[in-house]
Amino acid sequence: TVGAVAVDKEGNIACATSTGGMLNKMEGRVGDTPIIGSGGYADNLLGAVSTTGHGETIMKITLARLILFHMEQGQSAEAASDLGLAYMKSRLEGLGGVVTVDPQGHWAARFSSNYMAWAAAQEDTLHYGLYTGE
């Protein structure tokens, strides 16, 4: 799975997520990626999230919308992402990762899996990582 979130100069926010799905999946299986609120969500008033991980679990907790709900309640992009992923792990033992932005351009790349390749560009600075803590 791959995904992106962005905020432009006008303050408009968008998300995009695309996937080949799950290794050796059943024919016709559809995961979280094309499901609004699960594979991604964007709202200029709240922020945007693109998700990756165990699709069936992400769908059950509507991960993208859950994270934006936490942001609506006042959490930062990073804290809200961690709360959403922690809930998915504790409630359903599901692992995954997200990239998140808020309307001010604060961003987060967080994951509960062992790996997630991610990168961010802001103010002509490139940030990137693969392992937890990078």
Place this chain on the structure above:
Amino acid sequence: MLPVVVVHGGAGYIPKERSELSISGVCSAVQAGYTILQGEGSSMDAVVEAVIQMENNPAFNAGCGSVLNIKGEVEMDALVMDGKTLGSGAVSAVRNIANPIQLARLVMDKTSHACLTAEGASQFARSMGIPEVPLESLITEYSRMRWKKNLAPDANPVECQMLG
């Protein structure tokens, strides 16, 4: 408010020998998206361009390089959402197109629907002039190797993590 693009390349298993490919791929994709923002493009233009870059990069599980289903075929899903209008578009179980994210954007821009699937999505792609590509062009040696390996009853449980 500072313009920003953030991308991910998936939470699945990344063997050590492919970690550099993944890192360089996400860095190239985010730079492509950020260039669009610097050039007065919209956030929607930026996220679609960043995802196209990764769909075209065989290091990632999307577009070319997608994992294979149990029959050894490629079925892809994609979603876009515009935070200004709450407009969205998605496709699921699509085959034989290089960039499902472009098709998802067309669903958002050109239809009144939220998601098109399977053969209906293919018909829509044809009506929009999206070229069909051979299945083989989306399959890499690496994805075929993983498919075969995971058909085996003693498949490595690490690789079998159910992470898309």
